[in-house]
Amino acid sequence: MTAMATPGAAHAMRDLSLLRLALRMLVRDWRAGELRVLALALVVAVSSVTSVGFFADRIRQGILRDAHQLLGADALLDADHAWPAEISAEIRKSGLAFAELMSFVSMARSDAASQLSGVKAVSEGYPLRGKLRIAMALNAADEATTQVPERGSVWVDERLALALERKVGDTLQLGEATLRIGAILTLEPDRNASFFNIAPRLLMRIEDLPATGLVQEGSRIRYNLLAAGEPDAVKRFEAWVKPRLGRGESLQDLENASPSVRNSIERGEQFVGLTALLAVILAAVAVSLSTRRYTARHLNGFAVMRCFGATQARLLALSACEFVLLGAAASVAGCVLGFLAQFVIAAFVTQFVGTALPAPSPLPALQGILVGMALLLGFALPPLLQLKNVPALRVLRRDLGAPAEGALVAWTLGLAVIGALLVWQAGSVRLGLVVLAGFAAAFALFGVIAYAGLRLAGRAGSGAGVTWRYGMANLKRHARANTVQILALAVGLTALLMLSFTLDDLISTWKRKIPPEAPNRFIVNIQPGQAADIGAMFKDAGIAAPAIYPMVRGRYVAHNGRQLEVSALNEHDRHTVEREFNLSFMESQQPYNSVIAGAWFSAADLRAGAVSVEEGMARRLGWNLGDTLTWQVAGRNFTAPITSIRKLDWDSMRVNFFVIATPPLLADAPASYISAFHLPEGRLAFANSISQRFPNLTLVDMSAILRQAQLIIDQVVQAVRFVFLFALAAGLLVLYSALLATQDERAQESALMRALGASRRQILAAQRAEFLVLGLSSGLLAAAGASAIGWSIARFVFQFPYQMNAWVWLAGPLAGLACVAWNARAGARAALDHPPLLVLREA
């Protein structure tokens, strides 16, 4: 007895701090397995969000860095005339690195052949961002270099070397100069910056340019100045130069960098982000369910502690402290896991950007911890708060003290938390609210259907045999608890079905958007008389003849009769309208365009004249249906109303036009024609034969860009699949916690029946009817949920049609039955494999 506390000595004893006691309780609850599902749910949610967060962060940084590479600089000045010396002087004065280049298209010649090539004459130091790669022979391994060609030599790409039948060390003619081929150019970081850079490439020193005699009055040359350095210095220089830009001069921003690739990446990111969110929503359900179980199992403990004199405030502080400790530990674990997982995601997608991605910033970790704590506060705290209200008298009377549900507060708080997370992740209030409303409606609908179904089933059982009647009566008796279980099972199964069926359907629909037979060559500059002959060539070669569209250069001059005020437009729009537009004319709508406002040209429109415009351009320039636009074509103006607004599928790689007019308006204007076709693999000779027969045509090879877009989709698909594993884990946790929620009760019922003399067979049979209904209803609801979510994502997020998968309607109910059957067996086994007394003693 010496170690026992003596009366009166308590005051001398050191108080255990609340934190230490909470930590002790946490360890004990953890060891007893009370908190594992809750903690796992938090870890899954946080790692899901942070892995995507870290990854998206790296991608964003990568895009930014690579966008700089695509410019070859931090700031790029572009002009159709030579830049005044003060600009380059200012760049140097600002402490920025400087380089200059001139680019143009010219004929390169050898004794064997001549080839139109994209020439880039650069100064030392080019490129300021990214690196050139060269090989010392055709098909030899390439390496990065910080050099530019030596004076008197050029680097040519493989296509130009092959076309001219020259190798490294040979010479070629450019204008009046003879230049030696110093290396094979394999990569220019800024090659995507301009569409016409897709022609065979030739890189030379700017100092050699005068000797070629190609720079003359009227030559179509682009003059670029490049600057790079500290972001602040770049910004200061940009601010200095912007007001000094004259006509035909521009400062290139990052928006210009490879828009189709950026579009794919952004869409991929959105897809991956939403997948992560699904994991969070599922985790929220798991957190909610496991806290309910925790609360139910701790009612007696709390009553005992109140009996021992713990005040409400102390119990609340203790449990809140315990949960916050758990939340913090789980969130940190989730962040670590998320950080590791993003390496896997990044490994799938590093080819996006050619090189390794930059390291992530710590911000996503903070976001992850916030998500973890928000889930805990939103979904675990409300049921936990009820514990403090457990009456101490429960120690004498077990029937007392199942605390009131406080459902409204709990759900409102939970919905608010999920809503905020959705809006945050979706990056758009509208999208976030749409998804939230969808989930809330689905939950409410699932709940109402399940509850009504259970009540009806209870009634339906009244005339049946004993087993069926017992089962149905049980369903009705536990209607609320069973509704919760059906809801949770349905939500968990929805995730599983989405992973197994819906996601694949969505992905294959998305991939079909760029079919393998998408056009990979553009033919530009077709003359009016050549269309029929080109068509015949395709027919002879056994390749489907492509549609050929007229293209007329036109300048936009007035809107609704008012002369266009260029100065009122922002810089970006000013560039758009200062350029000449490529207008087209046609009677029938292109099949891959869809009219989203107004109607395609009617017979009356064709007579009176009308234009159809692209949605995005209309939005930017403030064009509405019914507005009149005035265009100047070949010195003559025409005015026509907008009768339709079209949505274009930019992913289709087909010929698209911002503005299409009715044919009579443009029929007399000087037009060239453009077409796009798919050149099958191994038919390069056909493309060459077109070029040889019609030397005026420019054939643009889009296959590299197409391959890049398809590669990105493939990689995003891999990333999405990986992230969906988190959603799957969360779904399994929901299933597990839903099953655990009733397992105690089932184990006790089984033990009681066994104590009363029921056999294993009888116990299992008694539950069968009940489980049949529970499993089937959960599975059917899950099938409906997965189909509806798949359809909604396709329709509202990615805007493509979605074909429902019939298999979910079979797989859903089967999976539901399997889960509930497993639960029944587990519950029964708990009772059957242990002495009934042991199970009943725990009750």
Next chain:
Amino acid sequence: MSPIIRSRGLSKTVPLAAPPGGGQVSQLAILQDIDIEIIPGEAVAIVGASGSGKSTLLGLLAGLDVPSAGKIEIDGNDLFSLDEDGRALLRARLLGFVFQSFQLLSALNALENVMLPLELAGIAGAAESAKAMLQRVGLGERLHHYPKYLSGGEQQRVALARAFVVKPKLLLADEPTGNLDAATGAAVIDLLFGLNAEAGTTLVLVTHDEALARRCGRIVRLAAGRVTN
């Protein structure tokens, strides 16, 4: 010597369910006009048939429930002038409990169950005190066993250790042998009285077992909510 428990005019009524077809809700009197005084160190048994109001009286004496009328003083403190948290603090300072259904926390092992009231009271050295107490009740070898792996008698001995480890002035026991067979029950009761004598605790024991009641110094008999002796 001033009493450690004094009740005056203690009554407890509960509303009955309304009769079918409406009508006035009637009240059921569970306890009526109970006056009790218990002096420190006394062992008192409250006996009566099922439904006589024994457990309700115990709940009121512990401040776990509130009366419809009357008052209780515990060690000079007017129990029902305190709010629920005030009564909890008073329990922490003065009371120990033993329950018919043991009320051990299933997630805690034997040692942790005994440590719990010390920890809640913020008393240091909880583990050592709890170990010593468990050794005293003969469970020194089963410190780390969870309740479901202990027999009923062992669980009740853990509960006794938990009740006495805080050295309460007053121990309230509700049918402590109610869930035990006769032999185990007798051993537990021997232990209870032994510990009580060692610590000089006041014992209030609710039971319907006359033999057990006779081991206490005084018997208070309840019938239909009234003290009959």
